[in-house]
Amino acid sequence: MTEGFPPDTPSAASATLWAECLDLLAQEIPEQQFNTWIRPLAARVVDDGSRVVIAVANRFKMDWIRAQYAARITALLESLHGSPVTLELALAPRETPSRTVPTARTVQDQVLAELPDVAPAEPATPSAPKSRLNPALTFANLVEGSANRMARAAAMHVAGSLGQLYNPLFIYGGVGLGKTHLVHAIGNHLLAERPNAKVLYIHAEQFVSDVVKSYQRKTFDEFKERYHSLDLLLIDDVQFFANKERTQEEFFNAFEALLAKKSHIVLTSDTYPKGLADIHERLVSRFDSGLTVAIEPPELEMRVAILINKAAAENAVMPEEVAFFVAKNVRSNVRELEGALRKILAYSRFNQKDISIQLAREALKDLLSIQNRQIGVENIQKTVADFYKIKVADMYSKKRPASIARPRQIAMFLAKELTQKSLPEIGELFGGRDHTTVLHAVRKIAGERQQNTELNQQLHVLEQTLKG
Structure with missing residues (x-):
């Protein structure tokens, strides 16, 4: 037994669960965020792995971990463990003065030793799944603007009129624009009005994991009971279904079952339905059959x-x-x-x-x-030229065919959006063009972006490429 650990320290296999979870989180979360919020956490895992208690230094960090990371940590733990896991957050005990300077290992041992005793939790029954909603993500604290106004209005309609219009609701947009906040807000609003409603928020990767486990364990009746009995299914990042044939088949079945019983489905993705790669056409057509709305980068x-x-x-x-x-x-x-x-x-x-x-x-x-x-006008010109397969020199030339003029206007738009250059400065860098030419290009592309989903997706790709 390691010195400083309590007598009921979890088994090595059970302790490995948290270590493996940390490894996966380190791959998903930016290094600075991981080192700040995740690495300092100490966890205690009950022997059968059904319950994990995490020690957090103070209440501010506890609230932040709960709001930002708890749902993902739970999903990873369950994926690794192969069955439901209850995640609890507890305040770490305050350190007492000591004449000797404790090592990092000793401090962690003390934290683990003083965590509340945990007992194996009853596995959640398939008919009453936990919602997995983050209660901190609501409509009240979602800032509204032109970038998300339509998506927010549609989400509020769904939350107040379940199973009616906009079913499914498909929300798409780039990383970090608020898609997840919006779907949690829908679920929280519904549960506030109907506490007994069966609501489940889940990431697409967890659905894939559930399908695999149900096949391995031959527990498909429980799987179907869980997913087909919901009143509201909220599923994030459906692009992760790509190339997963069995998962797509089972999601199609669940989709049809839920629609048949007037339940509602809300989906998010990084691209619009027809832009999804390696997804069955019949599934794409179902995604596109309700209402598709975009969330843009905030103005x-x-x-x-x-x-x-x-x-x-x-x-x-x-x-x-x-x-x-x-x-x-x-x-x-x-x-x-x-x-x-x-x-x-x-x-x-x-x-x-x-x-x-x-x-x-x-x-x-x-x-x-x-x-x-990283983001200069020259870099923008090169990136856009490569994307549309034209020469960088065409950005400065007087040529006006659509195959050149269009990418040039897009590059001007991105230069205005992503740099601090003025319109005259941008015009000068595009072959000495007048600032009114740049203004026309910016307004034209900005207007078309709202209407043209293909252009919008291309701009998303270019922006993410330029931002690294």
Whole structure:
């Protein structure tokens, strides 16, 4: 027995469960976030692996882990364990003064030793699955703007009129734009009105895992009872069904069963239905049979509102001029905005300084340096030229065929969106064109993006490529 561990320390095989979960999380989560939030956690796993208690240093971190990571940690634990796992968060005991400096291992042993005793939990019955919803993600704290207004309106309609219009609701958009927040909000709204409703939020990868396990264990009756009896199924990232024939077959069956009983299905993806690769046509047609809505990258005003609201939620005041500075420099998605805000708040608290533009510039200097180095007009021109298979020289030329003029306009649009260059500066870099030409291109592409799903998807790809 390792010194410092309690007598009922879990078995080596059971303890390995948490280590394997950490390895998977390290592959999914950016290194800095992983080292800040996940690596310091100590976990205690009951012998049969059905329950895991995680020690968190303070209540702020506990709330953050619960809101941001608990659902994913649970899904990974269950996937690794092969059966339901109950995840609990507990405050780690305060350290007591000591004359000797404890080692990191000793501190962890003390944390594990003082976690509450855990007993094997009853496995959830197939007929009453846990919703897996994050109660912190609601319509009330989702900032609305033109980028998500239609998706939010459709989601609220679904939450209030289950099984009627917009079934299925298919929400698509790039990483970190709020798709997951929206589907959790639907489920939380429904449960607030109908506490007995059978609601399940699940990532597509977990559905794949459930299909595999049901075949391995010959428990398909339980699988069908679980999924076919729901009132609301919320499933994230259906693009992960690609090339998984058996999973697609079972999801099609569940889809048909749920529609037949007037249950509702809400799906998210990184692309619109017809853009999904290696998904059966009949499944794509089902995805496209309800309402398909996009969530766009947030516009400037929406980014400002998000920063101010999220700062207020952290009991901090974000001056409007600082919010505008950050919003102008962090353009891609809500997740990056949140990351920038956390850096600013931490820098402010550690240095005991009020939040200002100068402080924000210091806190974000690494991010701003990388951004300025990676995204320049020349880089945009080369990336767009490669994407549309034209010569970079065509970006500066006077040629006007559609095969060249169109990519040139897209490059101008991206230059305006992703850099701090003015319209005249952009025009100069595109062969000495007038700023009105650039303005026309920006307005034209921005307008078409709202209507043309293919163009919208191409822009998403280009933006993600440029941002690395």
